[in-house]
Amino acid sequence: xxxxxxxxxxxxxxxxxxxxSRIMDLYRQMDREEIQFDFLVHADAVKSGFQEMxxxxxxxxxxxxxxxxxxxKPEFYDEEIQAMGGHIYVLPxxxxxxxxxxxxxxxxxxxxxxxxxxxxxxxxxxAGIYLPIAKRAGVPVAVAHARNAGVVKGLKGLATRxxxxxxxxxxxxxxxxxxxxxxxxxxxxxxxxxxxxxxxxAVDVSRFTYxxxxxxxxxxxxxxxxxxxxxxxxxxxxxxxxxYLLEVFAAVREKREDAVLLLLGxxxxxxxxxxxxxxLGIDGSVRFMxxxxxxxxxxxxxxxxxxxxxxxxxxxxxxxxxxxxxCCLVSDTVTREAKAMDLVTYLSIEEPPARWxxxxxxxxxxxxxxxxxxxxxxxxxxxxQAAGYQQxxxxxxxxxx
Numbered sequence: 001x002x003x004x005x006x007x008x009x010x011x012x013x014x015x016x017x018x019x020x021s022r023i024m025d026l027y028r029q030m031d032r033e034e035i036q037f038d039f040l041v042h043a044d045a046v047k048s049g050f051q052e053m054x055x056x057x058x059x060x061x062x063x064x065x066x067x068x069x070x071x072x073k074p075e076f077y078d079e080e081i082q083a084m085g086g087h088i089y090v091l092p093x094x095x096x097x098x099x100x101x102x103x104x105x106x107x108x109x110x111x112x113x114x115x116x117x118x119x120x121x122x123x124x125x126x127a128g129i130y131l132p133i134a135k136r137a138g139v140p141v142a143v144a145h146a147r148n149a150g151v152v153k154g155l156k157g158l159a160t161r162x163x164x165x166x167x168x169x170x171x172x173x174x175x176x177x178x179x180x181x182x183x184x185x186x187x188x189x190x191x192x193x194x195x196x197x198x199x200x201x202a203v204d205v206s207r208f209t210y211x212x213x214x215x216x217x218x219x220x221x222x223x224x225x226x227x228x229x230x231x232x233x234x235x236x237x238x239x240x241x242x243x244y245l246l247e248v249f250a251a252v253r254e255k256r257e258d259a260v261l262l263l264l265g266x267x268x269x270x271x272x273x274x275x276x277x278x279x280l281g282i283d284g285s286v287r288f289m290x291x292x293x294x295x296x297x298x299x300x301x302x303x304x305x306x307x308x309x310x311x312x313x314x315x316x317x318x319x320x321x322x323x324x325x326x327c328c329l330v331s332d333t334v335t336r337e338a339k340a341m342d343l344v345t346y347l348s349i350e351e352p353p354a355r356w357x358x359x360x361x362x363x364x365x366x367x368x369x370x371x372x373x374x375x376x377x378x379x380x381x382x383x384x385q386a387a388g389y390q391q392x393x394x395x396x397x398x399x400x401x
Contacts, residue, residue, distance in 0.1 A: 002085075004036040007393055008113075008139075010121040010130060013041045014077040014088065016265070016291040017235060018316045019122050019147040022201045022382075024077055027084065029204075029386035035393050038087040038116070040109070040130075042123070043072035046092040048101055050109040053078065053088040076291055089113070094126045096159050106130045110137035118393055121171075122147050124185050125160040128167050135172075141396060144171035146185035146196075149178065149335065150311025152238055168195050173398060177201045178335040181313035199401050200337065201316040202382040203323060208296050209372045210325035218301040222287075228252075228259045228364060231302035231326075233295060233317040234309070236267030241308045241331070243276060244349055248306065250280045251357035261286045264298055299324035304360060307334065308349050314338050319380050325368045329360050340378040341371060 014020050027037045040050075053072060072090050081088060089109065094102045110133055119134045120143040121127035131142040144167050151157035168174050168190035175197050176182030182196040190196055219225065230249060234240040242263075249261045263273075263286060270288065277283040292298065299305075305321035307330040312318075318338045321328050325343070332346040339346075343366075347359055375381060388401035 002036070004032060004034055005117045005393055006036050006038055006115050007118045007120060008038050008040055008116045008134075010040045010119065010123050010127070011042075012123050013043070014039055014075045014081060016076040018201070018313075020077060022203070022316050023122070024080065025202065025204055025382040026386050026389055027081075027086070029383055030390060032085060035390055036085055037081070038089065039081060040089045040091060041072075041075075042093045043090050044093050045072045046090050046105075048092060049105050050112075051090045053090055094129075102126070103129060103133070106133045107137075110134050110139065114138055117141060118143060120145055120175075124164055124167060126163060128163050128165070128170055131170050141173070142171050143173045143175060144168070144186075146174070146176035146181040146313065147201075148239075148311065148313040149180040149184045150239070150333075173197065175199050175398075177314040178337045180335045180337075197398055197401070198337075199385070200379050201314045201319060202380050202385040203316055203319050203375075204383070205323050205372050205375050205381045206383075208299055208320050208323035210368055210370050211300060212368075214297065215300040215368075218297040221297075222262075222301055224260065224301065226258065228256050229262060229301055229303045230259060230360070231262045231264070231298060231305050231321075232307065233264040233298075233320070234307070235265050236269040236273055238269070239310055239312075240265075241310050241349065242269060242273045244308045244353065245306060246273065246276050246280060246282065246286070247353035248308065248356040248360070249286065250282050251354045252360060253282055253285060255357065255361055259285060262289055262298055262302060263287065264289045264292055264295055266291050295320070296324070299326060302326055304329070304364060306356075306360070307331065308356070309334060310349070312338070318344070319375070322371055323375055323380075325371050327363050327366050329356060329363070340380055341374050343371070 009023055091105050116139050118141040119139050121131055122145045124144055124146055127144045135142050151160045168186040174186050174195050179198055183191050186196050232245055252259045277286045305326045305328040307318055309331055312334045314335050314337055322340050322343055328344045330346055331349045391400050392398045
């Protein structure tokens with residue numbers, strides 16, 4: 001009989017994203033005889049109520065046609081979650097106009113599932129809806145976790161701000177990946193009152209530690225030798241500012257014809273960025289690598305990491321890049337807490353792309369080093385952090401995280 005404490009993580013999905021990757025890093029480190037993670041995600045395919053994703057692959061698709069299974073498409077982490085004993089439950093996506101249907105689906109879910117000790121909401125846009133419902137259904141601990149420090153433009157961003165109002169008062173605990181994310185999601189008053197605990201996005205440092213042998217192997221597999229290899233890891237969407245990144249790379253290519261850009265990730269803007277590469281005449285030097293399970297090998301192959309985001313909470317990819325010993329150039333809108341060492345340089349995206357290229361090329365001759373201990377001492381190692389989370393889930397004491 002499974003006597004483990006079950007923790008429910010609420011997310012938009014379990015694709016290869018920053019918050020998802022950090023939660024999976026924690027999940028791998030948990031003693032799963034004591035703590036088990038489940039996931040409540042959202043999908044367009046679910047019109048009302050909630051469903052459980054029981055399996056992935058062709059068998060699930062055939063059963064979907066009969067209406068016996070969730071019709072949501074499998075995502076990047078589905079198989080790993082299920083292999084570790086986690087369950088994936090699916091709600092309809094929240095679109096404002098379906099407010100009452102969404103509430104009804106959330107109520108039905110928590111009425112049917114009373115096994116959770118903790119509900120941790122990383123999807124803060126609707127946490128003000130589902131956390132109070134979870135509490136009324138008897139969930140002992142409700143956590144709102146701020147993972148970002150900005151919203152997209154337009155009506156969607158305005159709706160997010162509206163539904164986040166008063167969120168700090170609707171959760172038992174408020175966590176944030178940075179001061180900036182905490183202030184953006186919970187407000188200045190909650191921060192000043194000490195209602196928000198800042199917990200850095202930690203990574204498995206040992207997975208990314210610089211290794212010259214692995215670097216040479218990875219570059220050889222990519223057909224690279226002495227080229228200058230720039231890299232970026234991020235979903236193709238507005239926040240990550242790929243158009244500017246490509247313009248920076250085009251400026252670099254004017255000075256270094258051997259430069260190559262590796263882009264890891266996927267998303268709705270990918271095809272537009274492929275077209276922009278053709279327009280800029282750099283399509284032969286930009287490689288779209290998609291979502292990868294072996295992302296650590298690509299960090300080894302890179303010479304420089306570039307992150308010109310419009311906003312971030314505390315980007316895990318920047319921590320990963322530093323763990324790999326990479327010099328990094330990032331936008332000054334990225335929280336300073338993400339800088340664990342002298343490898344990170346901040347620059348405004350209001351500057352012309354040529355200025356970024358100039359700054360990058362000034363720094364390419366640095367000496368790569370093992371940074372693992374520096375990151376551990378700065379609080380970015382997930383193995384240490386996981387022990388604190390384990391105690392929190394068991395006892396409610398967040399002081400060790």
